[in-house]
Amino acid sequence: MKYSQATDYALHAMLYLVDEAPDKPVSVQLLAEKLGVSQTYLSKMLTKLVKAGLIHSISGANGGYRLKRSQEDISFLDVIQAIEGTASLFECSFNHRNECLIQQVVVEAELQMEQFLKSKKIADLAKQVKG
Amino acid sequence: MKYSQATDYALHAMLYLVDEAPDKPVSVQLLAEKLGVSQTYLSKMLTKLVKAGLIHSISGANGGYRLKRSQEDISFLDVIQAIEGTASLFECSFNHRNECLIQQVVVEAELQMEQFLKSKKIADLAKQVKG
């Protein structure tokens, strides 16, 4: 089990936006260059981030991607779930009478992780980079 | 990102062993029947559990799988890592100067989950089933 590389790209792209370009839009071209990733592939992730409401896109010349106002509140969990989806990482495939006790434990464990990822904001890291 | 079905099978197999047959060995055939899974596939997972030191295997007639002595101490994490491996679920693919701050956060989050899974023992569930 592993997070997809897409999540890795998305997190780094977000950190770049928060860190170096919080106001003016950045094109996929530039972002892809900075990260050393292909434009077309990166754009898929950015589109997901737009749909998740984390960033804003501007079409046309001088367009690109810009953070939403609420930058300070964007958490790791927001970015990860935008890319990976929100489905539980464990799904019991058996037919128990009631709920599966095993699943309950694993899901609760997952919540521990999510709670932590929710408390960590991308902006915190940006500060750390600069400081 | 999802845990493999193999993990699901392994956890249920372990619960069965703890719950209904803590002393005498159970064959793959019976286990597979109980779980409604193919023998050959299930046996791969059981072999992994053996190599991880969680259960004991006995060849030959009337053989099968039996729990190790330390049954009370077998945690969810033990079983999951026996199947999924112990690699981190996030691996930054970029070349930073030092460590990747993003990776540090995600790995720390993962530790939160693992700590929880380590504290939950299979035997606790067995009690819950019976009680």
Next chain:
DNA sequence: CGAATACAGACTTTATTCATCTATAATAAC
């Protein structure tokens, strides 16, 4: 208009998961 940008969908390639089959090794029962 024309260039620069994002967006969407089809498509390909590669990797992983899921599963089966076959053969080998170990051991208990007879």
Next chain:
DNA sequence: GTTATTATAGATGAATAAAGTCTGTATTCG
């Protein structure tokens, strides 16, 4: 010691998902 019963190992195949490319369309600035 032979036979039946069990686990183990490895090769193989099918299905699914991840990673990445290509092409075309829509939007907007100059």
